[in-house]
Amino acid sequence: MLRNLKELHDYTIGAVDGVIGHVRDLYLDDQAWIVRYLVVETGGWLSGRKVLISPMAVGKPDWAGRLLPLSITMEQVKNSPDVDADKPVTRQHERMYSSYYGYPYYWGGMGYWGAGMYPNMMLSGNQARGAPQTLQQEAEAARDTNADPHLRSCAALTGYYIHASDGDIGHVSGMLIDDQTWAVRYLIVDTSNWWMGHQMLVAPPWIEGVSWADQTVSVDLTRQAIKDAPVFDPSSTLARDHEVLLHQHYGRRGYWAPGEKRVTEGSHV
Numbered sequence: 001m002l003r004n005l006k007e008l009h010d011y012t013i014g015a016v017d018g019v020i021g022h023v024r025d026l027y028l029d030d031q032a033w034i035v036r037y038l039v040v041e042t043g044g045w046l047s048g049r050k051v052l053i054s055p056m057a058v059g060k061p062d063w064a065g066r067l068l069p070l071s072i073t074m075e076q077v078k079n080s081p082d083v084d085a086d087k088p089v090t091r092q093h094e095r096m097y098s099s100y101y102g103y104p105y106y107w108g109g110m111g112y113w114g115a116g117m118y119p120n121m122m123l124s125g126n127q128a129r130g131a132p133q134t135l136q137q138e139a140e141a142a143r144d145t146n147a148d149p150h151l152r153s154c155a156a157l158t159g160y161y162i163h164a165s166d167g168d169i170g171h172v173s174g175m176l177i178d179d180q181t182w183a184v185r186y187l188i189v190d191t192s193n194w195w196m197g198h199q200m201l202v203a204p205p206w207i208e209g210v211s212w213a214d215q216t217v218s219v220d221l222t223r224q225a226i227k228d229a230p231v232f233d234p235s236s237t238l239a240r241d242h243e244v245l246l247h248q249h250y251g252r253r254g255y256w257a258p259g260e261k262r263v264t265e266g267s268h269v
Helices: 074-078 091-101 119-123 135-143 223-227 240-250
Strands: 002-004 012-015 018-029 034-041 050-053 067-069 151-153 161-164 167-178 184-190 199-202 207-211 216-219
Touching: 002 184, 012 074, 018 050, 018 074, 034 151, 161 223, 167 199, 167 223
Parallel strands: 012 067, 161 216
Antiparallel strands: 002 167, 012 018, 018 034, 018 151, 034 050, 161 167, 167 184, 184 199, 207 216
């Protein structure tokens, strides 16, 4: 199911033995457009320290209760490597983080998460928590020590201007995130400064580039094409039929497999 980024803000994060804190932001990979970490504000029990939580640690969410349960303890979070959530996260930070929790590296594979599509798949088989990295992973880590992990704040991206191929169309007002893969499926574009305040959807594959210095997102679409596209209603769940119409309108291929049905609340994966 697709979740609005605003839904996740202030969600409670629960360890196996108590509440850790609340979601304040998410870090996305601006090349793959996958959420790699939750930024959690811990509150009084850890002096308000902000910590990073990987989706690999997230169990079955309680969407009604606005709770994301984790498979790690409060003590593990307390002793986790210090990462300044207000500064860019480096690959070295990520290696330290992954080593501490025993997580395999998500980068270097062909899937969203290493070789797989889902974060919890990375912990199956021999990749149990606390297990050492393989020689191949260590080699990849050495190669990527100085690589830019391309992690960006979702909160910071909100408000960026959207440039179509022939002019401005609005600004980013939110994102829709796949709650199974943690992939960003759409940016929500508010056109209030251009066209009667409608909200439209733009998928990451249609993005030509992001200028973090100029706070702009350029898309490979014309203003008229966007104006003629199906309007997004943020008050209702986005149906697959709406997505199909949207992709057909732009002549683009969908991210879903042929015949794939979206998982909805109350159904089983």
